[in-house]
Amino acid sequence: MNHFLEISQLSREQIITLVQRALDFKRNPLSVSYPQYTVVNLFYENSTRTRVSFELAARNLSMPVINMNLKHSSESKGEELEDTIRTLAAMGIKIFIIRHEQEGLPKKISQLLSNQVHIVNAGDGKHAHPSQAMLDIMTIIEQKPDLSQLKITIVGDICHSRVANSLQDLCEIIGIKELVLVAPKPWQPTGSHYGRVTTSLQDGLADADVVIGLRVQRERMQTHEICDVAQYRRDYALTNETMAYAKKDVMIMHPGPINRGMEIDSDVADGSRSFILKQVENGVFMRMAILEHVLRS
Ligand code: NCD
DSSP: OOOBOOGGGSOHHHHHHHHHHHHHHHHOTTSOOOTTOOEEEEEOSOOSHHHHHHHHHHHHTTOOEEEOOGGGSGGGGTOOHHHHHHHHHHTTOOEEEEEESSTTHHHHHHHHTTTTOEEEEEEETTTBOHHHHHHHHHHHHHHOOOGGGOEEEEESOGGGOHHHHHHHHHHHHHOOSEEEEEOOGGGSOOSOOOSEEESOHHHHHTTOSEEEEOOOOGGGOOGGGOOOHHHHHHHHOBOHHHHTTSOTTOEEEOOSOOOBTTTBOHHHHTSTTBOHHHHHHHHHHHHHHHHHHHHHO
8 A cells, every 4th residue: 555654755756746736736625535535643743733734634635534632542551553553444544644753653654554554654753754845845836846946945953854854855856956954063964965064054045046944953952962042043043134145036934833033033934935824825735635645556
């Protein structure tokens, strides 16, 4: 059965097809219905936008949705996640959307239960957040379709960001002019990565077409990785002054949740060049395309 686990499982053609399908859904959200498929949301980490976005996507496709109350589930009695999923699958549930702090867990479950269920990764630890990267590229293509000319810059806490990982995979597969990763030394990628790494915000922002800010993810940091927050703000915050280095029509994006006055100023987050709420809007349509994709292919 088909799963949606990480961007690297997709070809360039599949990425473009998913974006096109999401744009179709945006024009006509209630065009198809799959009432025979029930979706379960299994979110073991906090989430507002991603959980609600998947729920709305499923509802638009007429799929019944169950949001598991994990505090009251059998796992609080020691049951393993795979047994919980097996139990729900025995009741006929086919699609499981999983967010979990353990990296690789959605993939592991997909391998164990491959013939019974479809697994969708909604974020696993620091590893991957493929639906976020897909809605990001949808938002970019809608606005700036000539990918071969694009300079995209990701700024901030790169090494703790599953969003940045999935975006790197996506940019590599889809092909853009340049990807730049801007971060202070302790937050630069530690292993293999795609894109040019720099500590200089000015260098990263120069002539950028798209700037993607990241949340400072304190909850994921080891003690030696904690930066001086005031210093970080001085050197890396997205402000009206620093954004002047980028192109005039730069798209400013952020996966949210945003820390106003920390990695990004309100003027920038709420300004006319901000696509942050457009990303949220597009997320529902992209997740509709993803749910349909796992069922079809
Ligand atoms: C991101 C996440 O949870 O990975 N948020 C999101 O899904 N929109 C980014 C973050 O937590 O900073």
